Amino acid sequence: MLALRPRRVDPALVQMAALAVVVFILMASLNPQRFLRPYVFDSITYMAPELGLLSIAMMLTMLSGGIDLSVIGLANLAGILAGLFFHATAGASGPDLRHAGAAVLCGGIGIAVTAGIVGGAINGLLITRARVTPILATIGSGQIFTGIALVLTGGPAIVGFPGAWSAIGNGRVLGVAAPLVIFIVIAGTIGGLLTRTPFGLSLKLIGTNTRAATFSGLRTGRTVLLSYILSGTLAATAGILLSARTNAAKSDYGISYLLQAVLIAVLGGTNPAGGRGSVWGVTLALFALMLLSSGLQLMRFSNFLVDFIWGAFLLLSIALNALRQRRR
Numbered sequence: 149m150l151a152l153r154p155r156r157v158d159p160a161l162v163q164m165a166a167l168a169v170v171v172f173i174l175m176a177s178l179n180p181q182r183f184l185r186p187y188v189f190d191s192i193t194y195m196a197p198e199l200g201l202l203s204i205a206m207m208l209t210m211l212s213g214g215i216d217l218s219v220i221g222l223a224n225l226a227g228i229l230a231g232l233f234f235h236a237t238a239g240a241s242g243p244d245l246r247h248a249g250a251a252v253l254c255g256g257i258g259i260a261v262t263a264g265i266v267g268g269a270i271n272g273l274l275i276t277r278a279r280v281t282p283i284l285a286t287i288g289s290g291q292i293f294t295g296i297a298l299v300l301t302g303g304p305a306i307v308g309f310p311g312a313w314s315a316i317g318n319g320r321v322l323g324v325a326a327p328l329v330i331f332i333v334i335a336g337t338i339g340g341l342l343t344r345t346p347f348g349l350s351l352k353l354i355g356t357n358t359r360a361a362t363f364s365g366l367r368t369g370r371t372v373l374l375s376y377i378l379s380g381t382l383a384a385t386a387g388i389l390l391s392a393r394t395n396a397a398k399s400d401y402g403i404s405y406l407l408q409a410v411l412i413a414v415l416g417g418t419n420p421a422g423g424r425g426s427v428w429g430v431t432l433a434l435f436a437l438m439l440l441s442s443g444l445q446l447m448r449f450s451n452f453l454v455d456f457i458w459g460a461f462l463l464l465s466i467a468l469n470a471l472r473q474r475r476r
Contacts, residue, residue, distance in 0.1 A: 151334060161374070161417065161426070161429050162434050163417075163427060164415070164416060164417065164429055164432035164436065165432055167303070167415075167432075167433075168410075168432055168435050168436035168439065169199045169442075170441045171436045171440045172439050174443070174444070175439055175440065175443030175446075178443065179443065179446055179447055182446045183442070183443055183446055183467050187447070188442055190325070192439070192442060193324070193325035193327070193328040194317070194318065194325050194327055194393060195327070195393070195438070196327075196331070196434055196435070197325075197327035197328055197330060197331035197386075198223075198327065198389040198390045198393070198402075198405075198406055199386075199408060199409065199412070199434065199438075200331050200335065200388040200412075200430070200431065200434045201331060201334065201383070201385055201386040201389070201414070202219050202220070202223065202382070202405055202406075202409040203408075203409045203412040203413050203430050203433070203434055204334075204335060204338055204380035204382055204413075204427060204430055204445045205219050205378075205379040205380075205383050205386075205409070206219065206379075206409045206410055206412075206413040206418075207413040207416065207418045207425045207426075207427070207430050208338070208351075208375050208378055208379050208382075208421065209282065209286075209375055209379050210264050210355075210413055210414075210418045210419070210420055210425060211342075211351045211352055211354075211355045211375065211418070211422060211423065211424075212351055212354045212355045212358075212371070212372050212422055213282075213354070213355045213358065213421055213422030213423070214275060214282030214283075214286075214372070214375075214376075214422075215282050215283055215286060215420070216271060216282070216286045216376065216380075216383075217283065217286040217287050217290055217406065217408075218267065218271060218286040218287070218289045218290030218293060218383075219290075219379065219380075219383040219386070219405075219406070219409065220383075220402055220403060220405055220406045221289075221290035221291065221292075221293035221294040221297070221399075222263070222264060222267040222268075222289075222290070222293050222351060222380055222383040222387070223383045223384065223386045223387030223390060223402065224293070224294065224297050224387060224390075224397065224398065224399050224400070224401050224402070225263055225267070225293045225294070225296055225297045225387070225399075225421045226259075226260035226261070226263045226264055226383070226384035226387035226388065227260065227306075227308055227387040227388065227390060227391030227401075228297045228300055228301060228391075228397045228398075228399070229259050229260060229263050229300075230256035230257070230259055230260040230313075230387075230388065230397070231256075231287070231306035231309060231310075231391065231396075231397045232300060232306065232307075233255060233259050234252065234256055234308075234309055234310055234313070234323070235306070235308070236294065237252050237255070243403075245256065247374055249385075250312070252310060253310055253312045253313060256313065257309075257388065260384050260385075260387060260388050261381060261384050261385070261388075263320035263384055264380040264381045264382070264383055264384025264385070264387075265295055265377055265380055265381055265384075267289065267293060267338060267380045267384075267409045268376045268377040268378065268379050268380020268383075269373070269375065269376070269377050269380070269382060271276045271285055271286055271289050271376045271379075271380065272372060272373035272374070272375070272376035272377055273373065274288075274289065275372060275373075275376065276368075276369040276370075276372050276373050277369075279288065281283055284401070293427045294399050294400075295397075297399035298399045301398070301399060303399070304398070305396045305398035305401075306396060306397045306398070307395065307396045308331065308395065309391065309392065309396075313391075313392050313428060314392055314395055315392075316330075316388065316389065317388075317389050317390070317391070317392025317393030317395075318392070318393060319392070323394050326352070327389050327392075327393065330385075330389065334382070334385065335427050335431060338378075338382075338427050339426070339427035339428065342426070342427065343426075347371060347374065350366050350367075350368075350371045351371055351372075352376055352422075352423050352425075352429040353364065353366065353423075354368050354371060354372065354422070355419070355421070355422020355423035355424070356422065356423035357423075366368055390402060404455065404458075407455070407458055407462070408437065408458060410436050410462065411433075411437065411458055411461055411465070412430055412433045412437055413425070413430055413433075414462060414465045414466055415433040415436075415437070415461065415462075415465045416429035416430035416432060416433035416434075417429035418430070419434075420466065437461075440457075441454065444457070
């Protein structure tokens with residue numbers, strides 16, 4: 149009889165789980181009176197999902213050796229388009245808009261998601277057809293998305309969304325924060341897509357060796373295009389959660405999320421050069437970084453110092469990944 153080999157545990161996941169525990173113990177030790185209050189963790193369940201979706205979107209494009217720096221611009225544009233649709237349909241930010249029906253709500257969601265799909269497809273076509281370097285293609289498209297949002301709004305935020313829309317970002321499902329439920333469902337779906345379908349395997353093979361993947365008969369262009377479409381869809385979903393939580397949409401919301409999304413993806417074990425990454429690693433990194441961020445804010449750290457810490461974490465995680473690759 150053949151002995152079954154035990155499944156190998158990913159060192160990156162173990163490292164992230166340990167980091168999350170260390171961060172929790174550190175923050176709890178430094179400021180137990182404030183950090184261990186229930187509202188701190190409750191607020192994390194509402195704020196973390198939108199950043200988590202952006203981080204998963206970043207991880208997806210990194211798997212093929214690319215990157216998507218347009219996610220924030222696309223997320224804001226999706227929320228703004230939905231807001232404009234609501235105002236055009238209901239006529240104003242008065243009672244009619246607050247009590248908009250299910251058809252109007254579904255229309256707003258459809259417009260936002262469609263914007264994400266189209267934006268992701270534009271990025272994918274620029275990269276696969278026009279052969280533009282991913283970082284340049286997505287920086288340029290991100291500026292275009294932000295510019296369109298500015299033209300549509302004139303600068304100020306769009307305020308006032310239907311009550312049902314606000315429930316997406318602030319409501320509860322069986323006592324659990326609705327954004328967290330949405331994140332768990334989407335993260336589980338993407339995790340299964342990457343580990344149990346040919347698409348996920350092909351994406352990782354392309355990131356490992358694009359030429360070998362092409363010679364193996366894989367349709368690399370289509371796979372990369374689909375990954376950017378999926379990234380755009382996730383960005384639009386994050387835009388829905390952000391606008392639903394804040395009851396507003398603006399072209400420059402969540403600017404700091406871009407650095408944090410890259411940091412969480414890399415810290416979660418994603419190889420920026422492609423070929424390796426997992427949803428579970430990103431989720432653990434998200435949890436650790438949100439605990440750290442909440443702890444620093446409770447201790448009244450300057451936002452500039454927090455940005456410095458994120459940058460230092462990013463450089464450190466990239467250096468550790470490079471060291472791990474050399475050892476392998």
